[in-house]
Amino acid sequence: MFKGLLKSPAFLFGAGLFVLTLLVAFVAPVFMNLDAKTRVGLAYVAPSSAHWLGTDHLGLDMLSRLVAGLRSSLYVGFLAGIVATIVGTLIGVYGGYKGGLLDDILTVLTNLFLVIPQLIVLILLSASLQEGRSRTLIALIIGMTGWTWSARAVRAQASTLRSRDHVSLARINGYSTLGIVVLHILPYLLSYVFMVFILQTAIAILSEATISLLGLGPYDSVSLGTILNDAIKSEALLDGAWWAFFPPMILVTVIAFSLYVVNTAMEGVFNPRLRK
């Protein structure tokens, strides 16, 4: 199964791209001097050999800020992805397996969260937490509002597993619902849940970028979104400082894109019927 992944050019491309961003975020600082906190020049100085991406509106090294922002965005994305996946999987698997009233209730719950625009909730929650907006909190909020997608995806899979013989056997062995879900449904969903997690992370990174862009991002740290927000507030483009605006935007796009590609490649390998 995993060998199939390694043979898929799409997977290798997406995964490679993503690993590259990880390297830039976590390994590059070890080898390069990336100080994001010290003024190194005037505001919006153009890129030069000393500062590859010039300076930002505060005169700080843009590249360093970018790498620091990348780390934050990745952290928030992963954490939110994990939260969304766990919540969505639990809700989806119980509803999908049990069916009936429980499923109806959970579906209503899911639809409720689905209908309320996540962005509005994020904005409202973020706005009401002025000083306490840490990265972790933002990540939790994104996770707790973004799980609907994984809930629906997992529910569909769980309900097809419900009619399998090994589940019937477990039932007539007297296993409880919890026992069946944990031992006989979840193991069969693991690769699917992993795929879901990847997509949830991509979505979370985009969500974080969006709310940070709107100025409601983490208060205590710099992320790709907050960099974009700074660029907009300081009218970077009007000053011709493209290096303050495009790099973070491109990075966000690249990360999300690489994860989408990985997810699609995994779907192709795990679900061969989708392959033409």
Added chain:
Amino acid sequence: MSEPILEVQDLRLHYLTRFGEKIHAVDGVTFELKKGEILGIAGESGCGKTTLVSGLLGLYIPPLHHTSGDVRIEGKSIIGMGVERNRKEVLGQKIAMIPQGALNSLNPTRKVKDLATDMILAHEEGADRKVVYDRLRERFGRIGLDAEHVLNSYPVALPAGTKQRVVIGISTLMNPKVVIADEPTSALDVSTQKAVIRLLFELLDQGIVSSMLFITHELPLLRHVSSRIAVMYAGEFVEHGTTEQVIFDGRQPYTRALMGSMLSAEPGQKSKKPIAIEGAPPNLAKPIAGCRFAERCPVARLDCPTTKQVLRIVEGREVRCKYAESTPQTVGNMGAGST
């Protein structure tokens, strides 16, 4: 008088496993098919019939390899052609296969006409789609399908019997000389099965196909479908004769065991205990010295595991058993066996 359409001469095929082992799945099969004939191949899982089919179609794609032996259709050998040439000249035109449940594993979002046309174009590159469609329509109509309706439907909307007819229609579109039906009715219910078999007979009687190889583990079916039967076990034919000979008077103990394991709803059958043979066919990766059935054979003698068995003529048919003349009427439940 008539030349055989299909000649198979001492065909040997092997698989290469990941560990470099050679599995001799088909180990010396010889037979002929004449025009208008239906040869039945009876065998259970693991006997090599699936490998044999691939070999007859010329599909030597790794891990399947041709060891030795020849396959000739209308006098011309199809061995050593290479995949491209085989696809263009042999597959579908000279020899075709009717698989089981083919329409079930294809893309469910495409209509039958698109799936069918794609399959044809795979053999005839550059053919006109419209021309192919017309041919399909005409042929489908001839085999009792409401062609327009079926072609424009999605596979999932068609009943199993209709789908199997469609598969038969597509596989035989180019009037192959030899058609291989590999368990064509195993997933169908009894009444649909009868209709599909009738269709196969019609194809043969109308000359759309010239000869047929019918492969199944269901013996009552073979009794009514084929004029000759070859029983396959562990990569070899162990008995090969007319249907009457094999079904009612089999001489190889395995043949007798197969026939004896049939359960039928006929009076007097209730008291006949079906034969149970424990164990499984031998591992074909290792060379086998004597009779391949010896370790499971209920009437095996002391020298059977070490004496190489050859096909010889006994009572007008080929049998692979040294003691074929004295095979008892009922074989099995007599104590001998592996455990």
Added chain:
Amino acid sequence: MSDLKFEAKDLSRTFGHGKRLVTAVDRVSFSIKDREIVSLVGQSGCGKTVLAKMLLRLEAPSSGELLFDGKPIGGVPDPRQHWRKVQAVFQDPFSAFNQFFTIRSQLKGSFTLFETKPSDKEMEERVDQALLAVNIKPKEIEGKYPFELSGGQMQRMLLARIFILRPQVLIADEPTSMVDACSRASILEYLMKLKQELSMTIVFVTHDIGLAYYVSDSIFIMHAGKIVEQGPPDDVTQRPKSEFTKKLLDDIPNVHRTWIDRTTAA
């Protein structure tokens, strides 16, 4: 105290509603006696599997009555009481077991059903005994996962489980359809051995009327959710009353009878 294990009156099971209503089991009535062997015979889609699941309390009736030992099946809230008396073997032994756990641990898992679980030592002993009863040496399957065993061995694992659970009733869903002809008889032998030892009632679900004829005391022929014929095997096969049964028997290829007349021109 009747000796009827199962009694059904106008029993139905439907799925979906409105225009999409599917009637899988359509007002069937029958009774199954204690220690009887009954076969539900029919082609795919006739409702025999759904009916079997109802006997197994894996599907609830939509309407009508289904009694087990004189009491309605859904009567007691805890289904485990029912499963202590009624068990099943499934058609495909590989899909009947979880692929992620060793087969031995899954056999041990059957003890979950017991009201009071025996000691670990006793559970291990009973699993060993059950394996020997189906001619498998415990060492053969030690530490092995389902995909590491052969089809024949896995089939016997399903039977070993029954030896552990010792139910009164066994629902056998196509127990021989995925098995080679030569091994079919040995599965049937194990089942008969089980029946003798445990005085079980067996309900076979099959499409193979030859099998049903050989093993059963009574055959129920099903079609489109209804039982169209019931009775002793000889009555059903030699003196069928329903048109459907007659056509079914006619369509089955029988070794000793003409099946298709090829002389009539196309």
